[in-house]
Amino acid sequence: MADVTAPEILEAYQNVRAKSDTNWLLLDYEGDRSDKLILTGTGTGGLEELQDTLDESRASFAYVRIKYSSDKESTREKFVLITWIGSGVKVMRKAKVSVHTGYVKQVLRIFSIEVSANSKEDLDEATIVARLKKAGGANYDGA
Template sequence: MSGLDTPDILAAYDDVRNDKKDTNWMLLSYAAAVGNKLTLTQTGTGGLGELVGALDDEQVQYGYVRIEYANDKESTRVKFVLIVWIGKNTKVMRKARVSVESGDVKKALQHHHLAITAEERSELKEDDLVKLLRKSGGADYNGGRG
């Protein structure tokens, strides 16, 4: 898959991961104008909600987002989620390529705690993702209360 190692994608990925930067999400999409390569579509500081608002129902896109949540009264956790978005109006042949392509994206954006494939925005609620992150994160000092 070409396009994943471009300077703008690498910089956006580093910004999302950097505790000192405000950028907390990035979105990759295919651009026909650049030979169907994966390109950086958008970045933002508004978290998961803003990322979900930028998703396109006509496309396959890849989102990468920082999610912070309270672990207990004294600490917070920072986790990263990779979202494979398959818009409900995406063409069938485009959907068929996702299984192979998403593996390449997962390798390029390898530092994620959770990878989720979604076709509906309702599958991308922050509370639900935090519950999944808690389950996958080992010790849960919140007593399983989500």
Template sequence: MPSPSDILTDPEIAQAYEDVRSDKSETNWLVLKYASTSSDNLTLAATGHGPITEMTQSLADDEAAYAYIRMRLGNDEYSERVKFAFVVWQGPQTKVMRKAKMSFQSGQVKQVIRAYAVEIQTGDRKDLEADAVTLMLRKAMGANYDRQGSSY
């Protein structure tokens, strides 16, 4: 059984993870992809500091990938919090064997990407739209003072 260090050999991965976690860095997302269709090794494919739509553009329909996102949430400037989402991407045309391997390998990736409020397993870009991710993160935070969806 390969260890996380076996599949996550790219030294840039740890640095990118720290950048996304750091309030001092503008980087707010990263994407990890497999080095090739036959490889189990992951490489840092992209990082960015733009909106989540920029990140989703780097995810192809025929590939598997992992992403990590930092988002700021709050009802006002006094209650703003930073929350993180871990994404397991399986594009709709991802090969069956890759999907099967990912069920095991995602556990190894989580040993490196450890701190997140929600995990999103999807092959649908709609699940990665800013509003959808924000809603998941708000639910994970517990108290939600928005009036949307409530019956007063």
């Protein structure tokens, strides 16, 4: 069981949802043997800034608000849940992440798509926006 009860996690989630300047949050495990998740970062620089904080030796969960133009007339903001498993993560931690994702989703509940990433290339913004457009229904820009 993952511990996602730290009040600062819910507060950061609400800040991202409230469309404040904060548009992402990052959760990491408290330690190598711990199943407790802690808030290790928030930011205002979007997916690009978030990518810079990801560590190849860690498994993390991130929540990000992405703003994009769905057509010439409007912009949309959608939320993405990211499960990050860096290349240096140990096998037992990798195995636990899939189980812990369910507990994380009980707190970071509202998102349009979920992205599993093992490398920063998996977090290409154009690819994620294309997935958001497909998940978002009507799309008049031909993409």
